[in-house]
Amino acid sequence: MTAADIAGDRPLRIGSGAGYAGDRWEPALDLVERGGIDILVFECLAERTIAREALSRRNEQSAGYNPLLAERIRSVLPAARARGVRIVSNMGAANPEAAAETVTGIARAEGLAGTKVAALLGDDVLPWVLAHPELTFMETGERLGGIAGRIVSANAYLGADAILQALGTGADVVITGRVADPALFLAPAMAAHGWAPGDPRLGQGCAMGHLMECAGQITGGYFADPGIAGGVKDVPEPWALGFPHADIWADGRVRIGKVAGTGGRIDRMTCTEQLLYELHDPAAYVTPDCVLDVTDVDFIQIAPDLVEVTGARAAPRPDSLKVSVGYLEGWIGEGQLSYAGINAEARARLAGEIVRRRLAQRGLHYDDLRVELIGMESLHGPARARPAPYEVRLRVAGRSADAQAAAIVGQEVETLLTNGPAGGAGDFKAVREILRVQSVLIPRSEIRTQVKLFTA
Protein backbone atom coordinates (compact mmCIF):
# COMPACT_ATOMS: atom_id res chain seq x y z
CA MET A 1 0.00 0.00 0.00
CA THR A 2 1.43 3.38 -0.92
CA ALA A 3 0.02 6.88 -0.77
CA ALA A 4 -0.83 6.54 -4.45
CA ASP A 5 -2.92 3.41 -3.80
CA ILE A 6 -5.24 5.27 -1.46
CA ALA A 7 -6.68 7.75 -3.90
CA GLY A 8 -9.25 10.42 -3.22
CA ASP A 9 -11.33 10.02 -0.09
CA ARG A 10 -11.01 6.27 0.37
CA PRO A 11 -9.91 5.33 3.87
CA LEU A 12 -7.39 2.64 4.70
CA ARG A 13 -9.11 -0.22 6.54
CA ILE A 14 -7.07 -2.07 9.16
CA GLY A 15 -8.27 -5.22 10.94
CA SER A 16 -7.14 -6.40 14.36
CA GLY A 17 -6.69 -10.17 14.23
CA ALA A 18 -5.41 -10.92 17.74
CA GLY A 19 -5.24 -9.09 21.05
CA TYR A 20 -2.76 -11.47 22.65
CA ALA A 21 -0.60 -14.45 21.72
CA GLY A 22 -3.20 -17.15 22.27
CA ASP A 23 -6.27 -15.29 20.98
CA ARG A 24 -9.18 -16.89 19.07
CA TRP A 25 -8.44 -17.84 15.47
CA GLU A 26 -11.55 -17.41 13.33
CA PRO A 27 -12.28 -13.68 13.77
CA ALA A 28 -9.10 -12.81 11.84
CA LEU A 29 -10.05 -14.98 8.88
CA ASP A 30 -13.52 -13.46 8.99
CA LEU A 31 -11.98 -9.97 8.77
CA VAL A 32 -9.93 -11.03 5.72
CA GLU A 33 -12.77 -12.80 3.92
CA ARG A 34 -15.70 -10.50 4.72
CA GLY A 35 -14.29 -7.38 6.37
CA GLY A 36 -12.94 -5.61 3.30
CA ILE A 37 -9.66 -4.86 5.08
CA ASP A 38 -6.40 -3.70 3.48
CA ILE A 39 -4.16 -4.60 6.42
CA LEU A 40 -4.40 -7.32 9.07
CA VAL A 41 -2.50 -6.76 12.33
CA PHE A 42 -1.74 -9.46 14.90
CA GLU A 43 -0.62 -8.04 18.26
CA CYS A 44 0.82 -11.01 20.13
CA LEU A 45 3.63 -9.83 22.40
CA ALA A 46 3.05 -9.26 26.13
CA GLU A 47 5.58 -7.55 28.38
CA ARG A 48 7.57 -10.59 29.44
CA THR A 49 6.92 -12.84 26.43
CA ILE A 50 9.98 -11.56 24.63
CA ALA A 51 12.19 -12.43 27.63
CA ARG A 52 10.71 -15.92 27.68
CA GLU A 53 11.37 -16.28 23.94
CA ALA A 54 14.93 -14.99 24.35
CA LEU A 55 15.51 -17.93 26.70
CA SER A 56 14.04 -20.32 24.10
CA ARG A 57 16.41 -18.90 21.51
CA ARG A 58 19.41 -19.55 23.78
CA ASN A 59 18.52 -23.22 23.82
CA GLU A 60 17.59 -23.46 20.15
CA GLN A 61 18.94 -20.91 17.65
CA SER A 62 15.98 -21.22 15.27
CA ALA A 63 13.40 -20.70 18.06
CA GLY A 64 12.48 -17.54 19.95
CA TYR A 65 9.40 -16.41 18.05
CA ASN A 66 5.72 -16.94 18.85
CA PRO A 67 5.11 -20.72 18.96
CA LEU A 68 1.67 -20.26 17.38
CA LEU A 69 2.99 -18.18 14.46
CA ALA A 70 2.98 -20.97 11.89
CA GLU A 71 -0.54 -22.08 12.70
CA ARG A 72 -1.89 -18.52 12.75
CA ILE A 73 -0.22 -17.48 9.49
CA ARG A 74 -1.23 -20.70 7.71
CA SER A 75 -4.87 -20.03 8.64
CA VAL A 76 -5.02 -16.59 6.98
CA LEU A 77 -2.22 -16.30 4.43
CA PRO A 78 -3.92 -17.87 1.38
CA ALA A 79 -7.06 -15.75 1.84
CA ALA A 80 -4.99 -12.65 2.56
CA ARG A 81 -2.81 -13.08 -0.52
CA ALA A 82 -5.86 -13.73 -2.70
CA ARG A 83 -7.33 -10.39 -1.62
CA GLY A 84 -4.12 -8.37 -1.42
CA VAL A 85 -4.38 -7.99 2.36
CA ARG A 86 -0.99 -7.24 3.93
CA ILE A 87 -0.16 -8.70 7.34
CA VAL A 88 1.76 -6.88 10.09
CA SER A 89 2.64 -8.65 13.35
CA ASN A 90 5.01 -8.60 16.31
CA MET A 91 4.98 -12.41 16.43
CA GLY A 92 8.72 -12.29 15.68
CA ALA A 93 9.33 -11.76 19.43
CA ALA A 94 13.02 -12.49 20.13
CA ASN A 95 13.74 -13.83 16.64
CA PRO A 96 11.94 -11.95 13.82
CA GLU A 97 14.36 -13.30 11.22
CA ALA A 98 13.59 -16.97 11.97
CA ALA A 99 9.90 -16.08 12.13
CA ALA A 100 10.07 -14.46 8.68
CA GLU A 101 11.79 -17.55 7.29
CA THR A 102 9.02 -19.71 8.72
CA VAL A 103 6.38 -17.51 7.09
CA THR A 104 8.27 -17.71 3.79
CA GLY A 105 8.27 -21.51 4.08
CA ILE A 106 4.52 -21.54 4.70
CA ALA A 107 3.93 -19.33 1.65
CA ARG A 108 5.95 -21.76 -0.49
CA ALA A 109 4.07 -24.77 0.89
CA GLU A 110 0.74 -23.06 0.18
CA GLY A 111 1.76 -22.41 -3.43
CA LEU A 112 2.10 -18.68 -2.87
CA ALA A 113 5.45 -18.24 -4.64
CA GLY A 114 6.58 -14.63 -4.82
CA THR A 115 5.19 -13.77 -1.38
CA LYS A 116 7.53 -11.22 0.20
CA VAL A 117 8.19 -11.32 3.93
CA ALA A 118 10.11 -8.57 5.76
CA ALA A 119 11.76 -8.99 9.17
CA LEU A 120 12.33 -5.82 11.19
CA LEU A 121 15.46 -6.05 13.32
CA GLY A 122 17.04 -3.65 15.78
CA ASP A 123 14.84 -3.73 18.87
CA ASP A 124 17.32 -6.08 20.59
CA VAL A 125 19.63 -3.72 22.51
CA LEU A 126 21.07 -6.25 24.97
CA PRO A 127 24.74 -5.37 24.24
CA TRP A 128 24.05 -1.66 24.87
CA VAL A 129 22.25 -2.42 28.14
CA LEU A 130 25.02 -4.74 29.36
CA ALA A 131 27.55 -1.99 28.61
CA HIS A 132 25.67 0.43 30.90
CA PRO A 133 25.57 -1.11 34.40
CA GLU A 134 25.20 2.39 35.86
CA LEU A 135 21.64 2.69 34.52
CA THR A 136 18.78 2.48 37.00
CA PHE A 137 15.34 0.96 36.47
CA MET A 138 12.47 3.42 36.03
CA GLU A 139 10.19 1.33 38.30
CA THR A 140 12.34 0.66 41.39
CA GLY A 141 15.51 2.74 40.98
CA GLU A 142 17.66 -0.43 41.31
CA ARG A 143 20.96 -0.39 39.40
CA LEU A 144 21.30 -2.72 36.42
CA GLY A 145 24.80 -3.60 37.60
CA GLY A 146 23.28 -5.38 40.61
CA ILE A 147 21.54 -7.99 38.43
CA ALA A 148 23.96 -8.06 35.48
CA GLY A 149 24.56 -11.84 35.47
CA ARG A 150 20.83 -12.57 35.39
CA ILE A 151 19.75 -10.37 32.47
CA VAL A 152 18.37 -12.42 29.58
CA SER A 153 16.92 -9.80 27.25
CA ALA A 154 16.68 -6.08 26.53
CA ASN A 155 14.33 -4.85 23.83
CA ALA A 156 13.51 -1.29 22.85
CA TYR A 157 9.96 -0.33 21.96
CA LEU A 158 10.43 0.69 18.31
CA GLY A 159 7.95 3.05 16.72
CA ALA A 160 6.01 3.31 13.49
CA ASP A 161 8.99 4.89 11.70
CA ALA A 162 10.83 1.55 11.93
CA ILE A 163 7.82 -0.45 10.72
CA LEU A 164 7.47 2.04 7.83
CA GLN A 165 10.89 0.92 6.57
CA ALA A 166 9.65 -2.66 6.44
CA LEU A 167 6.39 -1.69 4.71
CA GLY A 168 8.45 0.33 2.24
CA THR A 169 9.96 -2.87 0.82
CA GLY A 170 6.51 -3.79 -0.50
CA ALA A 171 6.44 -6.87 1.73
CA ASP A 172 3.18 -8.81 1.94
CA VAL A 173 3.97 -9.82 5.51
CA VAL A 174 5.93 -7.72 8.01
CA ILE A 175 7.28 -9.47 11.10
CA THR A 176 8.66 -7.44 13.99
CA GLY A 177 10.02 -8.02 17.46
CA ARG A 178 9.30 -5.45 20.17
CA VAL A 179 7.47 -2.41 18.84
CA ALA A 180 4.92 -0.19 20.57
CA ASP A 181 1.55 -1.91 20.10
CA PRO A 182 -0.24 1.13 18.58
CA ALA A 183 2.63 1.52 16.09
CA LEU A 184 1.61 -1.75 14.41
CA PHE A 185 -1.57 0.07 13.33
CA LEU A 186 -0.19 3.58 12.95
CA ALA A 187 2.58 2.58 10.53
CA PRO A 188 0.27 1.30 7.76
CA ALA A 189 -1.79 4.50 8.08
CA MET A 190 1.36 6.63 7.77
CA ALA A 191 2.44 4.59 4.74
CA ALA A 192 -0.95 4.85 3.05
CA HIS A 193 -1.43 8.56 3.62
CA GLY A 194 2.16 9.76 3.41
CA TRP A 195 2.28 11.04 7.00
CA ALA A 196 5.75 11.78 8.39
CA PRO A 197 6.93 11.71 12.02
CA GLY A 198 5.76 14.92 13.69
CA ASP A 199 2.55 15.15 11.66
CA PRO A 200 -0.33 16.26 13.93
CA ARG A 201 -2.56 13.55 12.43
CA LEU A 202 -0.41 10.98 14.24
CA GLY A 203 -2.56 11.70 17.31
CA GLN A 204 -5.66 10.24 15.67
CA GLY A 205 -3.60 7.40 14.17
CA CYS A 206 -2.02 6.53 17.49
CA ALA A 207 -5.34 6.65 19.33
CA MET A 208 -6.76 4.34 16.65
CA GLY A 209 -3.87 1.93 17.25
CA HIS A 210 -4.38 2.04 21.01
CA LEU A 211 -8.10 1.30 20.61
CA MET A 212 -7.44 -1.58 18.21
CA GLU A 213 -4.48 -3.34 19.81
CA CYS A 214 -6.52 -5.60 22.13
CA ALA A 215 -8.84 -6.78 19.34
CA GLY A 216 -12.04 -8.05 21.03
CA GLN A 217 -11.64 -5.71 23.99
CA ILE A 218 -13.32 -2.96 21.95
CA THR A 219 -16.04 -5.10 20.37
CA GLY A 220 -17.66 -6.26 23.59
CA GLY A 221 -14.96 -8.59 24.89
CA TYR A 222 -13.97 -8.15 28.54
CA PHE A 223 -17.12 -6.06 28.95
CA ALA A 224 -20.23 -8.11 29.77
CA ASP A 225 -21.87 -7.64 33.17
CA PRO A 226 -25.19 -9.36 32.53
CA GLY A 227 -28.45 -8.58 34.24
CA ILE A 228 -27.96 -4.87 34.97
CA ALA A 229 -31.19 -2.89 34.64
CA GLY A 230 -31.85 -2.09 31.01
CA GLY A 231 -29.23 -4.62 29.90
CA VAL A 232 -26.73 -1.77 29.50
CA LYS A 233 -23.77 -4.13 29.85
CA ASP A 234 -25.16 -7.13 27.98
CA VAL A 235 -23.15 -8.34 24.99
CA PRO A 236 -24.89 -10.05 22.06
CA GLU A 237 -23.52 -13.48 21.13
CA PRO A 238 -20.17 -13.24 22.95
CA TRP A 239 -19.36 -16.76 21.74
CA ALA A 240 -19.13 -15.34 18.20
CA LEU A 241 -17.41 -12.06 19.03
CA GLY A 242 -16.25 -10.20 15.92
CA PHE A 243 -12.90 -8.42 15.94
CA PRO A 244 -12.66 -4.73 15.00
CA HIS A 245 -11.62 -2.91 11.88
CA ALA A 246 -10.66 0.75 11.72
CA ASP A 247 -11.13 3.07 8.77
CA ILE A 248 -8.62 5.90 8.74
CA TRP A 249 -8.77 8.74 6.24
CA ALA A 250 -5.95 10.96 5.01
CA ASP A 251 -7.27 13.85 7.12
CA GLY A 252 -7.09 11.71 10.28
CA ARG A 253 -10.75 10.81 10.57
CA VAL A 254 -11.21 7.41 12.26
CA ARG A 255 -14.17 5.04 12.43
CA ILE A 256 -14.21 1.71 14.28
CA GLY A 257 -16.53 -1.09 13.17
CA LYS A 258 -16.76 -4.86 12.86
CA VAL A 259 -17.88 -7.47 10.36
CA ALA A 260 -21.68 -7.57 9.93
CA GLY A 261 -23.37 -10.55 11.56
CA THR A 262 -20.67 -11.22 14.15
CA GLY A 263 -21.34 -11.10 17.89
CA GLY A 264 -20.36 -8.31 20.22
CA ARG A 265 -21.00 -4.56 20.15
CA ILE A 266 -19.14 -1.33 19.44
CA ASP A 267 -20.37 1.85 21.07
CA ARG A 268 -19.37 4.72 23.31
CA MET A 269 -19.22 2.43 26.35
CA THR A 270 -16.94 -0.24 24.86
CA CYS A 271 -14.75 2.44 23.24
CA THR A 272 -14.34 4.46 26.43
CA GLU A 273 -13.32 1.39 28.45
CA GLN A 274 -10.68 0.50 25.87
CA LEU A 275 -9.44 4.09 25.45
CA LEU A 276 -8.55 4.21 29.15
CA TYR A 277 -7.18 0.65 29.28
CA GLU A 278 -3.54 0.67 30.47
CA LEU A 279 -3.47 4.44 30.16
CA HIS A 280 -2.20 6.70 32.92
CA ASP A 281 -2.15 10.49 32.40
CA PRO A 282 -4.72 10.95 29.61
CA ALA A 283 -2.98 14.17 28.56
CA ALA A 284 0.41 12.50 28.13
CA TYR A 285 0.48 8.88 26.97
CA VAL A 286 4.08 8.45 25.89
CA THR A 287 4.62 6.34 22.77
CA PRO A 288 7.67 6.20 20.46
CA ASP A 289 5.73 8.13 17.79
CA CYS A 290 4.10 10.91 19.78
CA VAL A 291 2.93 11.92 23.21
CA LEU A 292 -0.76 11.22 22.91
CA ASP A 293 -3.38 13.50 24.50
CA VAL A 294 -6.85 11.95 24.68
CA THR A 295 -8.46 14.47 27.01
CA ASP A 296 -10.63 15.81 24.16
CA VAL A 297 -11.44 12.46 22.60
CA ASP A 298 -15.09 11.77 21.94
CA PHE A 299 -16.97 8.83 20.42
CA ILE A 300 -19.89 9.42 18.08
CA GLN A 301 -22.24 6.57 17.15
CA ILE A 302 -22.60 6.77 13.36
CA ALA A 303 -24.61 3.56 13.00
CA PRO A 304 -25.09 0.39 15.04
CA ASP A 305 -21.61 -1.00 15.81
CA LEU A 306 -19.90 1.89 14.00
CA VAL A 307 -18.23 4.66 16.03
CA GLU A 308 -16.32 7.74 14.92
CA VAL A 309 -13.33 8.73 17.07
CA THR A 310 -12.55 12.44 17.32
CA GLY A 311 -10.24 14.78 19.18
CA ALA A 312 -6.98 12.87 19.75
CA ARG A 313 -3.94 15.16 19.72
CA ALA A 314 -0.21 14.48 19.38
CA ALA A 315 2.71 16.28 21.00
CA PRO A 316 6.21 15.64 19.57
CA ARG A 317 7.73 12.22 20.08
CA PRO A 318 10.25 11.67 22.89
CA ASP A 319 14.02 11.60 22.32
CA SER A 320 14.41 8.27 24.07
CA LEU A 321 12.72 4.91 23.83
CA LYS A 322 11.61 2.57 26.60
CA VAL A 323 13.57 -0.67 26.90
CA SER A 324 12.13 -3.74 28.64
CA VAL A 325 14.90 -5.59 30.44
CA GLY A 326 14.11 -9.21 31.32
CA TYR A 327 16.02 -11.00 34.08
CA LEU A 328 15.78 -14.13 36.18
CA GLU A 329 14.65 -13.66 39.76
CA GLY A 330 14.17 -17.06 41.36
CA TRP A 331 11.16 -19.33 41.51
CA ILE A 332 7.53 -19.40 42.60
CA GLY A 333 6.06 -22.67 43.89
CA GLU A 334 2.36 -23.12 44.46
CA GLY A 335 -0.16 -25.69 45.69
CA GLN A 336 -3.96 -25.72 45.92
CA LEU A 337 -6.57 -27.94 47.58
CA SER A 338 -10.36 -27.52 47.99
CA TYR A 339 -12.71 -28.06 50.94
CA ALA A 340 -16.53 -28.05 50.88
CA GLY A 341 -19.57 -28.36 53.07
CA ILE A 342 -19.97 -27.85 56.81
CA ASN A 343 -16.94 -26.20 58.44
CA ALA A 344 -15.12 -25.94 55.08
CA GLU A 345 -13.44 -22.63 55.95
CA ALA A 346 -12.08 -23.92 59.30
CA ARG A 347 -10.66 -27.05 57.68
CA ALA A 348 -9.03 -25.02 54.92
CA ARG A 349 -7.54 -22.56 57.46
CA LEU A 350 -6.11 -25.49 59.45
CA ALA A 351 -4.68 -26.95 56.24
CA GLY A 352 -2.91 -23.65 55.52
CA GLU A 353 -1.50 -23.54 59.02
CA ILE A 354 -0.19 -27.11 58.67
CA VAL A 355 1.68 -26.18 55.49
CA ARG A 356 3.09 -23.03 57.06
CA ARG A 357 4.42 -24.98 60.06
CA ARG A 358 5.75 -27.84 57.94
CA LEU A 359 7.76 -25.43 55.78
CA ALA A 360 9.19 -23.77 58.91
CA GLN A 361 10.01 -27.16 60.50
CA ARG A 362 11.95 -28.12 57.40
CA GLY A 363 14.02 -24.96 57.78
CA LEU A 364 12.78 -23.42 54.57
CA HIS A 365 12.59 -19.67 54.25
CA TYR A 366 10.76 -17.79 51.53
CA ASP A 367 11.14 -14.22 50.34
CA ASP A 368 7.36 -14.19 50.40
CA LEU A 369 4.80 -16.81 51.42
CA ARG A 370 1.08 -16.41 50.76
CA VAL A 371 -1.52 -18.63 52.43
CA GLU A 372 -5.02 -17.69 51.31
CA LEU A 373 -8.46 -19.06 50.58
CA ILE A 374 -9.81 -18.80 47.07
CA GLY A 375 -13.46 -17.88 47.41
CA MET A 376 -12.78 -15.64 50.41
CA GLU A 377 -9.77 -13.36 50.01
CA SER A 378 -7.42 -14.35 47.17
CA LEU A 379 -8.35 -11.50 44.82
CA HIS A 380 -9.17 -8.53 47.04
CA GLY A 381 -7.70 -9.54 50.39
CA PRO A 382 -9.47 -10.35 53.65
CA ALA A 383 -12.48 -8.34 54.78
CA ARG A 384 -14.69 -8.43 57.85
CA ALA A 385 -18.28 -9.62 57.64
CA ARG A 386 -17.83 -11.62 54.45
CA PRO A 387 -20.02 -14.76 54.64
CA ALA A 388 -18.23 -18.12 54.36
CA PRO A 389 -18.99 -19.77 51.01
CA TYR A 390 -20.07 -23.41 50.64
CA GLU A 391 -16.70 -24.35 49.21
CA VAL A 392 -13.24 -22.78 49.46
CA ARG A 393 -9.86 -23.56 47.95
CA LEU A 394 -6.61 -23.27 49.87
CA ARG A 395 -3.79 -21.67 47.92
CA VAL A 396 -0.21 -21.54 49.18
CA ALA A 397 2.48 -19.79 47.12
CA GLY A 398 6.13 -19.22 48.01
CA ARG A 399 8.91 -17.27 46.28
CA SER A 400 12.51 -18.38 46.65
CA ALA A 401 15.87 -18.11 44.90
CA ASP A 402 16.06 -21.90 45.27
CA ALA A 403 14.04 -23.98 42.79
CA GLN A 404 13.86 -26.94 45.18
CA ALA A 405 12.44 -24.84 48.01
CA ALA A 406 9.82 -23.48 45.63
CA ALA A 407 8.82 -26.98 44.51
CA ILE A 408 8.35 -28.13 48.11
CA VAL A 409 5.45 -25.66 48.58
CA GLY A 410 3.27 -27.66 46.18
CA GLN A 411 4.47 -30.97 47.61
CA GLU A 412 3.50 -29.95 51.14
CA VAL A 413 0.03 -28.95 49.98
CA GLU A 414 -0.30 -32.27 48.16
CA THR A 415 0.59 -34.31 51.27
CA LEU A 416 -2.46 -32.78 52.96
CA LEU A 417 -4.48 -35.29 50.94
CA THR A 418 -3.58 -38.10 53.34
CA ASN A 419 -2.21 -36.11 56.29
CA GLY A 420 -4.29 -32.97 56.51
CA PRO A 421 -7.83 -32.07 57.63
CA ALA A 422 -10.81 -34.12 56.50
CA GLY A 423 -12.18 -33.88 52.99
CA GLY A 424 -9.39 -32.12 51.05
CA ALA A 425 -9.92 -32.59 47.31
CA GLY A 426 -8.72 -31.54 43.87
CA ASP A 427 -4.98 -31.08 44.46
CA PHE A 428 -2.86 -28.99 42.11
CA LYS A 429 0.78 -27.96 42.23
CA ALA A 430 3.11 -25.96 40.01
CA VAL A 431 6.50 -24.32 40.04
CA ARG A 432 7.71 -21.62 37.63
CA GLU A 433 10.85 -19.59 37.08
CA ILE A 434 10.34 -15.87 37.52
CA LEU A 435 11.25 -13.74 34.54
CA ARG A 436 10.99 -10.23 35.85
CA VAL A 437 10.77 -7.23 33.55
CA GLN A 438 11.73 -3.65 34.36
CA SER A 439 12.45 -0.66 32.15
CA VAL A 440 15.22 1.75 31.26
CA LEU A 441 15.40 4.47 28.60
CA ILE A 442 17.71 4.42 25.58
CA PRO A 443 18.54 7.48 23.46
CA ARG A 444 16.90 7.22 20.05
CA SER A 445 20.33 7.83 18.45
CA GLU A 446 21.58 4.46 19.80
CA ILE A 447 18.97 2.51 17.83
CA ARG A 448 19.97 0.87 14.52
CA THR A 449 17.11 -0.77 12.71
CA GLN A 450 17.45 -3.05 9.71
CA VAL A 451 14.99 -4.78 7.41
CA LYS A 452 15.68 -8.24 5.95
CA LEU A 453 13.52 -9.30 3.03
CA PHE A 454 12.69 -12.92 2.14
CA THR A 455 10.84 -14.08 -0.96
CA ALA A 456 8.90 -17.33 -1.23
Place this chain on the structure above:
Amino acid sequence: MTLRVHDLAHGRSGDKGDRVNISVIAYDEAGFRHLGAHLTCERVMQAFAGLAQGPCQRFVLPKLLAYNFVIDGALDGGVTRSMRMDIHGKSLSSLMLTIELPEMP
Protein backbone atom coordinates in the same frame (compact mmCIF):
# COMPACT_ATOMS: atom_id res chain seq x y z
CA MET B 1 -30.33 -0.10 49.33
CA THR B 2 -26.76 1.08 49.58
CA LEU B 3 -25.52 3.12 46.64
CA ARG B 4 -22.34 1.71 45.12
CA VAL B 5 -20.08 2.84 42.27
CA HIS B 6 -21.48 -0.05 40.21
CA ASP B 7 -24.90 1.68 40.24
CA LEU B 8 -23.48 4.79 38.59
CA ALA B 9 -20.60 3.64 36.44
CA HIS B 10 -18.70 0.88 34.66
CA GLY B 11 -14.95 0.43 34.34
CA ARG B 12 -11.92 -1.63 33.42
CA SER B 13 -8.49 -2.08 34.95
CA GLY B 14 -5.11 -2.38 33.26
CA ASP B 15 -1.56 -2.97 34.48
CA LYS B 16 1.84 -1.50 33.79
CA GLY B 17 4.66 -2.61 36.05
CA ASP B 18 3.52 -2.31 39.66
CA ARG B 19 0.91 0.31 38.76
CA VAL B 20 -2.75 -0.29 38.06
CA ASN B 21 -5.14 2.05 36.29
CA ILE B 22 -8.87 1.71 36.77
CA SER B 23 -11.37 3.65 34.72
CA VAL B 24 -14.69 4.66 36.23
CA ILE B 25 -17.10 5.72 33.48
CA ALA B 26 -20.38 7.26 34.58
CA TYR B 27 -23.66 6.33 32.88
CA ASP B 28 -24.89 9.95 33.04
CA GLU B 29 -24.06 13.53 34.07
CA ALA B 30 -25.64 13.25 37.53
CA GLY B 31 -23.64 10.14 38.29
CA PHE B 32 -20.48 11.79 36.98
CA ARG B 33 -20.97 14.74 39.37
CA HIS B 34 -21.77 12.49 42.34
CA LEU B 35 -18.68 10.36 41.71
CA GLY B 36 -16.62 13.53 41.33
CA ALA B 37 -17.69 14.68 44.76
CA HIS B 38 -17.39 11.38 46.63
CA LEU B 39 -15.12 8.94 44.80
CA THR B 40 -11.92 10.65 45.85
CA CYS B 41 -8.47 9.07 45.90
CA GLU B 42 -8.76 9.01 49.68
CA ARG B 43 -11.99 6.99 49.51
CA VAL B 44 -10.47 4.64 46.93
CA MET B 45 -7.34 4.03 49.00
CA GLN B 46 -9.53 3.08 51.99
CA ALA B 47 -11.04 0.32 49.87
CA PHE B 48 -7.63 -0.72 48.55
CA ALA B 49 -5.89 -0.76 51.94
CA GLY B 50 -3.79 -3.92 52.18
CA LEU B 51 -3.76 -4.30 48.40
CA ALA B 52 -2.05 -1.12 47.25
CA GLN B 53 0.46 1.26 48.82
CA GLY B 54 -0.35 4.24 46.66
CA PRO B 55 -0.07 7.07 45.94
CA CYS B 56 -3.28 7.37 43.96
CA GLN B 57 -3.94 9.93 41.22
CA ARG B 58 -7.33 10.73 39.73
CA PHE B 59 -7.58 12.10 36.18
CA VAL B 60 -10.82 13.55 34.83
CA LEU B 61 -12.19 13.19 31.28
CA PRO B 62 -15.32 15.39 31.28
CA LYS B 63 -16.31 14.69 27.65
CA LEU B 64 -16.47 10.96 28.34
CA LEU B 65 -17.92 11.39 31.88
CA ALA B 66 -14.96 9.34 33.05
CA TYR B 67 -12.35 9.24 35.80
CA ASN B 68 -9.06 7.40 35.49
CA PHE B 69 -7.53 6.25 38.78
CA VAL B 70 -3.82 5.44 38.69
CA ILE B 71 -2.54 3.64 41.79
CA ASP B 72 1.11 2.84 42.45
CA GLY B 73 2.43 -0.16 44.38
CA ALA B 74 -0.77 -2.01 43.58
CA LEU B 75 0.36 -5.24 41.95
CA ASP B 76 2.69 -6.99 44.40
CA GLY B 77 5.71 -5.95 42.33
CA GLY B 78 4.07 -6.33 38.94
CA VAL B 79 2.84 -9.10 36.67
CA THR B 80 6.25 -10.68 36.17
CA ARG B 81 6.92 -11.45 39.85
CA SER B 82 3.57 -11.16 41.65
CA MET B 83 2.53 -14.06 43.90
CA ARG B 84 -1.14 -13.16 43.64
CA MET B 85 -3.82 -15.12 41.84
CA ASP B 86 -4.61 -11.98 39.87
CA ILE B 87 -1.14 -10.96 38.72
CA HIS B 88 -2.49 -8.28 36.35
CA GLY B 89 -4.89 -6.70 38.81
CA LYS B 90 -7.68 -7.35 36.31
CA SER B 91 -10.20 -7.98 39.10
CA LEU B 92 -9.44 -4.65 40.79
CA SER B 93 -12.05 -2.82 38.70
CA SER B 94 -14.62 -5.08 40.39
CA LEU B 95 -13.37 -3.91 43.79
CA MET B 96 -13.65 -0.28 42.67
CA LEU B 97 -17.26 -0.86 41.64
CA THR B 98 -18.16 -2.22 45.12
CA ILE B 99 -17.19 1.03 46.88
CA GLU B 100 -20.15 2.47 48.78
CA LEU B 101 -21.20 6.08 48.29
CA PRO B 102 -23.58 8.49 50.06
CA GLU B 103 -27.09 8.61 48.60
CA MET B 104 -27.62 10.91 45.62
CA PRO B 105 -29.12 14.30 46.50
